[in-house]
Structures are given as C-alpha cells and as structure tokens.
Amino acid sequence: MAGDFNEVLMGNDKFGGRAVNISRALRFQECIDFCRMIDIGFSGTRFTWLNQRPLTNLIQERIDKVFVNAEWNGLFPKASVQHLERAHSDHCPVLLWLNRSQDVKFPRPFSLLANVADPPGLPEDSRIWNKNIFGNLFHRKKRVLARLGGIQAALSVNPNTVLVDLERDLRAEFNEIAKLEEEFWAMKSRITWLVEGDRNTSFYHTSASVRRRRNRISCMKDSVGNWIQGEREIADYIRKGFSNLFTSGHSYAFRSAWNPPFWNHCLNKAEAETLVRPVSNDDITAGLWSLKAFKAPDPDGLHAGFFQRFWLLVGDSVREEVKGIFASGRIPVYLN
Incomplete structure (x- = not known):
C-alpha cells in the first residue's frame, strides 16, 4: 500500500x-x-x-x-x-x-540456537558442525513437509502400519523443527519480554525482518552533504571516517601533563586492594550469569547462553582461561 x-x-x-x-x-x-x-x-x-x-x-x-x-x-x-x-x-x-x-557480500556469522540438544562433541570449526550435524533449518523444514505430504497422500489411498508410524515420526520431527525455527527468529529479533512458551514464530519473523531492514544502510550523507550510494562506497567512507577519527597528526605529547604524584587519589586503600586481589570462581560465575543469554554473540557464534547451559562441561576451562588472563595481564589473540 x-x-x-x-x-x-x-x-x-x-x-x-x-x-x-x-x-x-x-x-x-x-x-x-x-x-x-x-x-x-x-x-x-x-x-x-x-x-x-x-x-x-x-x-x-x-x-x-x-x-x-x-x-x-x-x-x-x-x-x-x-x-x-x-x-x-x-x-x-x-x-x-x-x-x-548488493555490491558487497559479507560472510554470515554462525549462531548457536538455544534449543540445540547436547552435541556429541563440538569440533573446532563450529561452522562445519553447524552444516554437517545440525543442518540448514529451513531446508530441513521444507524436506520434512514434502515427505509428510507424500506420506499423508499415500495414507489416504492405502493405509498401513508402516505409513502410520512414519507419519507420526515426521510430525514429531516437524514439531521439533518448528520450535527451533521459533527460537531462531526470537534470537534474531532480540525480543526478551514475551512470555516463554508461546508460539510466536510469525511475530518473531516479522520483528527480525523489520529490525534487519532498519539496520541496513542504503545510503549515507558525507561531510559536504552529498549522498553516497552503493555498499562498497559506503563501506569505504565509513572505513576512512574511523581511520581519520583514530589517527592523530601530532607526533609527540607535552611531558608537563604527565605528573602522577600530583594527581588526586580516587580510590581508598580497601578499594585499591579489591583491584589487585586474584579473581575468584564466584567472580567468574557471577560475571557470566550477569550477561543476557542471547545478546551479542562472539565471532564464533557462541553466545553467553551456550556457556551458561553447558557450564558443567566448559566451566573448568573457562575459569582457567580467565584466571590466566588476569594473572598475565594479556588477552590471547584468539579471544580478541
């Protein structure tokens, strides 16, 4: 309209x-x-x-x-x-x-769904596991619906026990896929206030589509007021803007501004001691559970909800990694 x-x-x-x-x-x-x-x-x-x-x-x-x-x-x-x-x-x-x-095609990130059952073992490359073990959700749905239609057509002509059992299994598989699809769109829509358990797949789908369209940059106005169109031109303009923002033309700084003994103290002794004490297991656990389960996944697609759900399996490794970071004062390259 x-x-x-x-x-x-x-x-x-x-x-x-x-x-x-x-x-x-x-x-x-x-x-x-x-x-x-x-x-x-x-x-x-x-x-x-x-x-x-x-x-x-x-x-x-x-x-x-x-x-x-x-x-x-x-x-x-x-x-x-x-x-x-x-x-x-x-x-x-x-x-x-x-x-x-689109002028530029960006790789689509992998994201782990909340309702994925305990996998037999996650390989190092989660994208391969997602493709070979979990599969494409929408292709699975289309394939199951096609098989279900054929089975139900055959049942109407020549019903038998094998067809009845197969139809029941396919319906169960379709219900599982429908639940995964609902959680897929719920995660994309970033909506957390609906009552858990309601079947709102259509609403989630529409919300995610509207959010994706709202976040898409179709054109951008430059510093002199000209409109820039085309994804490659927009990407180059944004990259140049950040480069100019974080690049300085000064080759040195005045030493007079660096005089720590005359700076005012902001922390008392007790507060300062809390900053240098070793991080505890309780600190790590509390920090993890303070995160939203499905917000802002890492580049590998494993959001905080994955670690919360499989904490009994991955907890020791996470605690060891975090304590090592605090002890060395350095974040490994593969985490940053």
Missing part, C-alpha cells in the same frame, strides 16, 4: 508550519495498526513534499509512504524504499525496490 496519505505519523515527519495534530496522527497510527501494516522505512531525503515557499514560510512533510503487511514482507524481505530527487512536482518520486542487488 503506497501513495500520498496527506498525513504525518510523528513530529519529526514535519518541518515548519503548525505543530503536528496529535489526535489525527494517533488516529492514522490506529488505522495502520488495525490493518496490521508496517512502514518499511526509506533512504534518501527525509521529506517527500514541500510547499515551495521561502524559508520563513517553508513547510516540509513526509506524507508519501509505503506500508506492507507481514505476508508481503516475508515474500520480499529485501524490499526497500528510495526517495528520489524532486524535479517537476512538489512531491518527490518514491521508488520501491523489491530485491535490490
């Missing part, structure tokens, strides 16, 4: 003129929620309409929008909206991309 809705949803969708009518904006939002539609965002200039008046009377609004429902969002997860340059109208053209090609 796309077009000129002649109404804004929030205050930052308008510049100049009268303040946004809160009552009308709320009714508009209630209508969108009732229809279960999603605003898929945009790239380019923020406002899609302006009244072409001088600055003192200038009014700009974002009133041209694209809304989709969850089913359409699932069919076109890479869809994006681009606001093009305004030329012959007071509205800017709105371009809907259904599947915009």
Whole structure:
C-alpha cells in the first residue's frame, strides 16, 4: 500500500508550519495498526513534499509512504524504499525496490540456537558442525513437509502400519523443527519480554525482518552533504571516517601533563586492594550469569547462553582461561 496519505505519523515527519495534530496522527497510527501494516522505512531525503515557499514560510512533510503487511514482507524481505530527487512536482518520486542487488557480500556469522540438544562433541570449526550435524533449518523444514505430504497422500489411498508410524515420526520431527525455527527468529529479533512458551514464530519473523531492514544502510550523507550510494562506497567512507577519527597528526605529547604524584587519589586503600586481589570462581560465575543469554554473540557464534547451559562441561576451562588472563595481564589473540 503506497501513495500520498496527506498525513504525518510523528513530529519529526514535519518541518515548519503548525505543530503536528496529535489526535489525527494517533488516529492514522490506529488505522495502520488495525490493518496490521508496517512502514518499511526509506533512504534518501527525509521529506517527500514541500510547499515551495521561502524559508520563513517553508513547510516540509513526509506524507508519501509505503506500508506492507507481514505476508508481503516475508515474500520480499529485501524490499526497500528510495526517495528520489524532486524535479517537476512538489512531491518527490518514491521508488520501491523489491530485491535490490548488493555490491558487497559479507560472510554470515554462525549462531548457536538455544534449543540445540547436547552435541556429541563440538569440533573446532563450529561452522562445519553447524552444516554437517545440525543442518540448514529451513531446508530441513521444507524436506520434512514434502515427505509428510507424500506420506499423508499415500495414507489416504492405502493405509498401513508402516505409513502410520512414519507419519507420526515426521510430525514429531516437524514439531521439533518448528520450535527451533521459533527460537531462531526470537534470537534474531532480540525480543526478551514475551512470555516463554508461546508460539510466536510469525511475530518473531516479522520483528527480525523489520529490525534487519532498519539496520541496513542504503545510503549515507558525507561531510559536504552529498549522498553516497552503493555498499562498497559506503563501506569505504565509513572505513576512512574511523581511520581519520583514530589517527592523530601530532607526533609527540607535552611531558608537563604527565605528573602522577600530583594527581588526586580516587580510590581508598580497601578499594585499591579489591583491584589487585586474584579473581575468584564466584567472580567468574557471577560475571557470566550477569550477561543476557542471547545478546551479542562472539565471532564464533557462541553466545553467553551456550556457556551458561553447558557450564558443567566448559566451566573448568573457562575459569582457567580467565584466571590466566588476569594473572598475565594479556588477552590471547584468539579471544580478541
């Protein structure tokens, strides 16, 4: 659903003129929620309409929008909206991309699901284990559904004990895959406030898709106001920005600023002693359990929930590693 809705949803969708009518904006939002539609965002200039008046009377609004429902969002997860340059109208053209090609393909990180049963042994390369032992979740689901359809069709023609048992086993396998799929989308959506045990796969899927679209950078404005498009150009601009941020043109620092004896003490004796005492097992355990289970996994894909669940197996190794880091004052390269 796309077009000129002649109404804004929030205050930052308008510049100049009268303040946004809160009552009308709320009714508009209630209508969108009732229809279960999603605003898929945009790239380019923020406002899609302006009244072409001088600055003192200038009014700009974002009133041209694209809304989709969850089913359409699932069919076109890479869809994006681009606001093009305004030329012959007071509205800017709105371009809907259904599947915009990517210039740069980044490797997808491995992530361990919460409901994976105790594995017979994790190999060093968890990606190989994920592919060979656990398998692709969506391929498994598609394969099981195809087999289940064939078995049920055969049952309707020539029922027998073998088919009945096989159909029961496939249904059990499908339920297991459905539970894994729910946890997969729950982990991606970063939602932790829903009641545990509810079957919200569709909601999690939509939330994860919206989050992925919101985090995608389609274009970026440089320091002089020009729009940069294309993933490779954006990546180069970001890399150059961080390089300039953490690079200094000074070749030395004044020694007068380095005079520790005249600095004010910030810690008392008891506090200072806590910083130099050896780290204990209780400290390590408390630190691990203070982390969210499925937030921000390491580069190897093993989030804190993995160590919490298999603590009886990996606890001794983790404690030894952490104590070694505190004793040496160095973090090994493979951990950093």
